[in-house]
Amino acid sequence: MDVKRLDDDTMLQILGCLDTDEDIARAGAVCRSWHRLVVDGRLWRRLCMIRFPELEVFREVAEQSSGVDCTTVELSKSRSVEEDILRREHKVFCDFYYSLTRTSSTRSSYIWNALHASSTDNPNEDVIQTLYPHPKRLSSGSPSYWSSTGQKLETVPEFLTYRMVTPLCVVEEIKLRPFEAFFQYGSPIYSPKFVRFYFGYQACRAPGGHSWSNPHPDGNYVWKYVSPMYPVEQADSLQTFRLPRPVVCIGGIFQVELVGRVQKQSTDQLYYICICHVSAQGSSLQRYDFEIKDPKSFVLKSLSKPIEEEKEEEEVEEFFRDEEDEEFFRRLRPELIVWGRPVFEDDDLGEY
Structure with a gap:
């Protein structure tokens, strides 16, 4: 059968069956007409949605250069507005797909800072302590861990909330280490029974801008992905929870x-949960941001270059809760995450 005799609608249905990046790239390189069909069929966007269903909210794209929004561009006289939009979308989603699926080590933690916990037993057991790679790093000699308040009922849940390094991140697995109270009789381990993970955004995020100020503990979040429930071992070990598939936060x-x-x-006969470390492994999408137009329609923004590191260096001080935390992170400044660089490698998380 001569494919040249097929109309565009039929060809689009055929090309729409392609489900790998190699097939789409090859189809778009066959000839100009096939390339046009790949663009008109929005095949790269479709492939992104197949691999990462949470990206369905991205209905538009924009390109930025040096902080200037280039959503509106000067159109060529030979192209219609619709053609220009499709070509821009084709380019952005093609690059975005390769950023999403690039080979990456999952050894790096892409948590930027700790925001808040649903409860805290005392100020020295704040959630920021869960960012330390070892549970005995404080200069005071006391162990670093987060502790909930005590509860009479074992069913009361707790929540730890963090901010990732960039507005868009790919997360593949989470590591969590329950805390063993070696200073108490019998060295009890205050682990939860189960754990579940949520990924999303702050509901008050202003359209067209960042919302990097610390949200209020009662802040409203919109979760775009919720993981299954995982059982947690009551053991003093770094436990790995791999998501069913890579997820875009x-x-x-x-x-x-x-x-x-x-x-x-034993002293008060109340139930506690204590965690000494949390990390999220995957990769950061340094060259992408997003804007919320409405709850079902987001704009994917492609940046010409990552947000400058020096701007993040200026902001990092606001995240330190006390001088002891600041001194610890200053010593580890070369390993601190700044838009995609790891805070700690998992080699640092071995037995101590």
């Missing part, structure tokens, strides 16, 4: 739900 907010309590404290 749209909005850079990551929350850990800790479900069920196991261990009572």
Whole structure:
């Protein structure tokens, strides 16, 4: 059969069956007419949605250069507005797909900072302590861990909320380490029974801009992906929870739900949950941002270059909770995440 005799609608249906990046790239390189069909069929956008269903909200694209929004561009006289939009979308989603699926080590933690916890037993057991790679790093000699308040019921959940390094991140697995209270009789381990993970954005994020100020603990979040529930071992070990598939965290907010309590404290007979480390492995999408037009329609923004590191260096000070935390992170400044560089490598998370 001569494919040249097929009309465009039929060819689009055929090309729409392509489900790998190699096939789409080859089809678009066959000839000008096939390239036009790949563009008109929005095949790269479709492939992104197949691999990452949460990206369905991206209905438009924009390109930025040096902080200037280039959503509206000067059109060529030979192209219609619709053709220009499709070509721009084709380019952005093609690049975006390769950024999403590029080979990356999952050894790096892409949590930028700790925002808040649903409860905290005392100020020295704040959620920021979960960013330390080891549970005995404080200069005071006390162990670094987060502790919930005590509860009479073992069913009361807890939530730990973090911000990722960039507004868009790919997360493949989460690592969590329950805390062993070696200073208490019997060295009890205050682990939860189960854990679940949420990825989304702050509901008050202003359209067209960042929302990098620390949200209020009662802040409203919109979750674009919620993981299955995973059982947690009552063990002093770094436990890995691999997601069913890589997930794009749209909005850079990551929350850990800790479900069920196991261990009572002997002094007050209340149930506690204590965690000494949390990390999220995957990759950051440094050259992309997004804008919310409405809850079902987002704009994917392609940046000409990553947001400048020096701007993030100026902002990092606001995240330190006290001088001890600041001193710790200053010592590790070369390993600190700044838009895609790892805070800690998992080699740092071995047995101590």
